[in-house]
Ligand SMILES: Nc1ncnc2c1ncn2[C@@H]1O[C@H](COP(=O)(O)OP(=O)(O)OP(=O)(O)O)[C@@H](O)[C@H]1O
């Protein structure tokens with residue numbers, strides 16, 4: 660079974676995708692990490708994230724980069740949303756994600772374009788969302804827990820600009836797949852969100868031949 664989980668920054672899609680992977684005993688891929696690895700490589704090599712050729716060169720990143728905690732930094736998230744708008748960067752990462760999705764037994768992937776581009780034939784598709792303020796509150800608490808000094812207003816501004824950039828790019832924009840089930844986590848606890856996600860996956864599975 661392939662499960663596609665998409666949604667904007669800090670909507671809770673990663674938390675839900677990991678829980679679904681545990682529940683169904685499937686491998687999980689956080690595809691945002693791939694774009695973050697490109698971004699971190701651009702930064703490390705002092706390349707220009709707005710130049711497609713520079714970002715493509717960084718798409719051939721060292722695999723060890725994926726385990727670097729720096730990928731979780733806010734600045735890298737911002738850079739990731741710049742490099743991910745280049746069509747050739749998306750093309751460079753496409754096969755890897757496609758292969759992961761279509762491995763024997765299936766997989767859970769979370770990102771922005773899983774249900775629309777990477778696995779349009781997924782057995783279940785969820786589009787997770789929450790209001791920008793609630794997402795910023797959650798991300799701000801997470802960053803504070805890691806010792807970051809970013810203010811709530813900075814986090815909210817970053818979330819709004821990432822939403823805008825991710826939704827308006829010409830290639831693989833952040834939009835719900837036409838057959839995705841919408842899951843708004845704004846007023847749900849993590850446990851309630853996961854419970855709802857499992858129920859939605861079960862309902863989608865049940866409707867497939
Ligand atoms: N329903 C919820 N209630 C409260 N906090 C939540 C909920 N879901 C997720 N969180 C918290 O919000 C933060 C963001 O969640 P998560 O990392 O799953 O989002 P994401 O959409 O994968 O983010 P990103 O796009 O940046 O990878 C985390 O600290 C997580 O623990």
Ligand SMILES: Nc1ccn([C@@H]2O[C@H](COP(=O)(O)O)[C@@H](O)[C@H]2O)c(=O)n1
Pocket residue numbers: 668669690691692694695736739740741743744769770771772773821825
């Ligand atoms: N399938 C994807 C996943 C991510 N992106 C871009 O990467 C940025 C960081 O992603 P996180 O999920 O780790 O926040 C994100 O803002 C997107 O620009 C993407 O384009 N497609």
